Amino acid sequence: MGISLLTICYLIASVTFILGLKMLSNPASARKGNLIAAAGMTIAIIGTIFLYEDNAEKLHNHAWIFGGIFIGGVVGTLAAKKVKMTAMPEMVSLFNGMGGACAALISISEFHNLGINTTPGWEMPDGGQTKLLIIFLGLIIGSVSFAGSIIAWGKLNGRIKDFAFTGQQIFNIILLLVAVSIAAYLIFNISDTNYYLFYVVLAVAISYGILFVFPIGGADMPVVISLLNSFTGVAAACGGFLYDNKAMLTGGILVGSAGTLLTILMCKAMNRSLANVLIGSFGGSAKTTSGTTKEQGAYKEISLSDAAMVMTYAHKVMIVPGYGLAVAQAQHACHELEKLLTEKGVEVKYAIHPVAGRMPGHMNVLLAEADVSYDNLLEMEQANEEFPTTDVVLVLGANDVVNPAAKTDPSSPIYGMPILDVELAKTCIVNKRSMKPGYAGIENDLFFQPKTSMLFGDAKKVLQDLIGEIKNL
Amino acid sequence: METIFNWISSNQQMIYIVILMIFLGVEVIGRVPSVLHTPLMSGANAIHGVVIIGAIIVMGKAESDNYLALTLGFLAVVLGTINVVGGFVVTDRMLEMFKKKK
Numbered sequence: 001m002g003i004s005l006l007t008i009c010y011l012i013a014s015v016t017f018i019l020g021l022k023m024l025s026n027p028a029s030a031r032k033g034n035l036i037a038a039a040g041m042t043i044a045i046i047g048t049i050f051l052y053e054d055n056a057e058k059l060h061n062h063a064w065i066f067g068g069i070f071i072g073g074v075v076g077t078l079a080a081k082k083v084k085m086t087a088m089p090e091m092v093s094l095f096n097g098m099g100g101a102c103a104a105l106i107s108i109s110e111f112h113n114l115g116i117n118t119t120p121g122w123e124m125p126d127g128g129q130t131k132l133l134i135i136f137l138g139l140i141i142g143s144v145s146f147a148g149s150i151i152a153w154g155k156l157n158g159r160i161k162d163f164a165f166t167g168q169q170i171f172n173i174i175l176l177l178v179a180v181s182i183a184a185y186l187i188f189n190i191s192d193t194n195y196y197l198f199y200v201v202l203a204v205a206i207s208y209g210i211l212f213v214f215p216i217g218g219a220d221m222p223v224v225i226s227l228l229n230s231f232t233g234v235a236a237a238c239g240g241f242l243y244d245n246k247a248m249l250t251g252g253i254l255v256g257s258a259g260t261l262l263t264i265l266m267c268k269a270m271n272r273s274l275a276n277v278l279i280g281s282f283g284g285s286a287k288t289t290s291g292t293t294k295e296q297g298a299y300k301e302i303s304l305s306d307a308a309m310v311m312t313y314a315h316k317v318m319i320v321p322g323y324g325l326a327v328a329q330a331q332h333a334c335h336e337l338e339k340l341l342t343e344k345g346v347e348v349k350y351a352i353h354p355v356a357g358r359m360p361g362h363m364n365v366l367l368a369e370a371d372v373s374y375d376n377l378l379e380m381e382q383a384n385e386e387f388p389t390t391d392v393v394l395v396l397g398a399n400d401v402v403n404p405a406a407k408t409d410p411s412s413p414i415y416g417m418p419i420l421d422v423e424l425a426k427t428c429i430v431n432k433r434s435m436k437p438g439y440a441g442i443e444n445d446l447f448f449q450p451k452t453s454m455l456f457g458d459a460k461k462v463l464q465d466l467i468g469e470i471k472n473l
Numbered sequence: 474m475e476t477i478f479n480w481i482s483s484n485q486q487m488i489y490i491v492i493l494m495i496f497l498g499v500e501v502i503g504r505v506p507s508v509l510h511t512p513l514m515s516g517a518n519a520i521h522g523v524v525i526i527g528a529i530i531v532m533g534k535a536e537s538d539n540y541l542a543l544t545l546g547f548l549a550v551v552l553g554t555i556n557v558v559g560g561f562v563v564t565d566r567m568l569e570m571f572k573k574k575k
Binding site: 027072106226241254262369 | 490491497498499501502503507510513514517518520521526527528529531532543546548549550552553559561563567568570
């Protein structure tokens with residue numbers, strides 16, 4: 001009875017995962033989908049605690065289990081509630097790392113359970129090969145995902161700088177091969193004299209995870225996180241094999257495959273291939289190839305009052321937000337400016353590049369937080385159609401996504417990336433903190449064009465000053 | 474060779490699930506707009522937190538004098554819960570913002 005009830009719990013959970021993921025890919029149902037998946041997860045967890053039986057024996061250590069869930073629940077909720085909008089991708093990466101670590105810990109634990117204890121030592125039971133194979137898979141994938149996610153987290157919040165050495169790609173591949181071959185060797189030849197090599201595999205897998213993410217530029221982190229996310233899914237599925245647990249298997253594989261597709265879709269949004277992201281080390285090599293190649297002309301600055309004037313007397317203003325807006329937390333000021341201009345009869349819209357900011361959809365989330373109407377957010381294609389009829393484009397802390405080099409300069413590392421054609425508008429005001437190049441480390445011709453004028457300063461402060469100026473007009 | 478065939482036929486149920494889920498995963502999110510990439514990633518991140526079930530099983534099976542298993546299991550439960558709870562809450566927070574303006 002108990003066991004069949006548990007089966008039903010897992011069945012419900014599996015269905016909610018599928019349904020949840022399906023609903024998450026549609027804006028109208030996304031939130032409900034998330035809640036449905038969460039409900040299914042709760043059912044699966046509670047079912048496991050009270051109904052799971054192994055050889056007719058129920059689980060014990062309930063105090064420990066609830067203690068763990070309580071601590072994890074409190075930490076998880078607080079972290080998720082407290083985190084700033086700009087730090088969302090880091091948070092997701094960190095959570096993903098926790099999942100990977102969890103999978104690796106399960107593997108370590110099951111490795112010890114698998115062996116027949118001969119003190120001191122480890123002996124393989126009959127027919128344990130399959131289990132050991134799955135344990136190794138869970139261990140390697142889980143720890144790569146854990147280590148990689150932590151590095152990705154550190155890179156996104158700026159604690160870890162890019163780091164690469166020549167031949168790193170080859171070195172990484174060798175590391176991975178070493179881990180896999182030791183694992184393979186152990187699966188067939190494990191004995192009580194070499195079982196400790198299990199921990200060597202763990203160490204090598206962690207180093208691989210670290211070195212794999214290290215050389216990849218910060219701008220590509222969302223892609224990496226998405227990839228590691230699907231890794232963790234596969235690691236979770238390994239647990240499903242281990243315990244013959246269908247909920248873990250379906251959930252894990254589902255995330256593994258959906259995550260892989262999502263990774264590819266993200267790459268497509270940047271018009272690059274996954275291999276290019278992983279091997280290209282965007283930021284690192286780009287700096288040397290371009291930037292020094294072209295003589296840059298002079299840029300011109302615009303004063304606040306002039307900018308306010310130009311915008312107030314325009315018919316149509318298009319705002320192009322970027323990472324600078326997120327850093328300055330200027331979304332509310334931005335919305336205020338929009339309202340003020342609309343009151344004065346100016347048509348204000350936002351042009352959202354799919355990869356503006358540090359993650360796809362970053363700008364949508366940010367502007368939504370400030371109550372900007374969904375109808376005013378234009379996707380790239382729509383925005384590009386409207387630029388020719390736009391009087392003023394206000395670029396707020398965006399750089400690479402408006403760089404015309406992506407169209408004109410085949411030697412540029414971002415060549416081929418679809419961009420917002422802001423140069424089609426009549427005038428363009430660019431707000432930046434300084435003339436420093438953006439994340440890809442390349443100069444932007446846009447800033448030197450005659451139609452463009454620069455408005456330096458922190459996005460929030462500039463916007464507030466602009467609002468003041470416009471009110472005084 | 475024989476062992477591989479035997480392995481496949483004794484695990485065929487699992488293998489079917491894996492293959493079907495791979496296609497389902499691709500199918501289910503095939504048409505996601507780029508706006509939703511991040512919430513979807515975050516939601517998927519929470520779903521793979523299902524690994525917590527394994528952690529609970531490890532914890533629940535551990536003998537009360539096996540401190541290694543208890544520690545590993547406990548850590549795994551804590552980390553797994555952070556993944557699940559944090560994942561769903563963060564996703565909900567992201568999506569809450571999409572909702573408001575409608």
